[in-house]
Amino acid sequence: MxxxxxxxxxxxxxxxxxxxxxxxxxxxxxxxxxxxxxxxxxxxxILTSEYLWRAQLGCDYIPLDQEGTIVAELPTPFEPKRMKPLNDRASEGRANPKGIPYLYVATDKETAMSEVRPSLEAILSIGRFKPTKELSxxxxxxxxxxxxxxxx
Structure with a gap:
């Protein structure tokens, strides 16, 4: 067929x-x-020695402190727990219906970044995941x- x-x-x-x-x-x-x-x-x-990549639009911010005064906030990647799909923010995707989170990953970080369709000035957070068992x-x-x- x-x-x-x-x-x-x-x-x-x-x-x-x-x-x-x-x-x-x-x-x-x-x-x-x-x-x-x-x-x-x-x-x-996909072997346990390989990595999978996930990208998300956005980042966290950390304060830049100079002599006790916060003078700016610097972008920093999302924390590891934030790189997992969030139950309360599962929007409809290519595979998942609204409300059911799916973990979208790629075998290289460039593909993961492209998949989120960032604008030129967008800030991305990128997570690297390692499988705990072989995946077919x-x-x-x-x-x-x-x-x-x-x-x-």
Whole structure:
């Protein structure tokens, strides 16, 4: 089984976000079946020696004290506990519905920073996470070579 078009994901996303999240149409079911059929070729293991990265817009501030007077506040990264998803601030994301926090991570910090779509002057906090056990993931960045070949 293969994906019907280059727009398959976009069509699926639109369907579950705007029409029906739990009762899927034929095209959405076909898309999920294609995902299932191609997953085995996309499995990747993240070892406990590897790092995962998370970026968030924003930072904390620490006071700059000169002779007992606070003269400024300096930006500093969020504390480690703040780099975890917050239950009371879980907005709707690509994978998670509103109110259910998901931990979005990347295998490199550049991707993690890009994913939060910062403006040029934005301040980011970046966290580095180390898995406590090996993780088996499905890597959708690995191209799947189905029966179609694309030429540009």
């Amino acid at each position: 293969h994906f019907q078009s280059l727009s398959s994901y976009k069509n699926f996303q639109s369907s579950v976000q705007t029409r029906s999240r739990f009762i899927l149409d034929d095209e959405s079911n076909y898309f999920l079946k294609a995902i299932e059929d191609t997953c085995k070729k996309r499995i990747k293991t 993931i499905i890597d959708f960045s690995i191209p799947f070579q189905g029966p179609r070949k694309l030429f540009f």
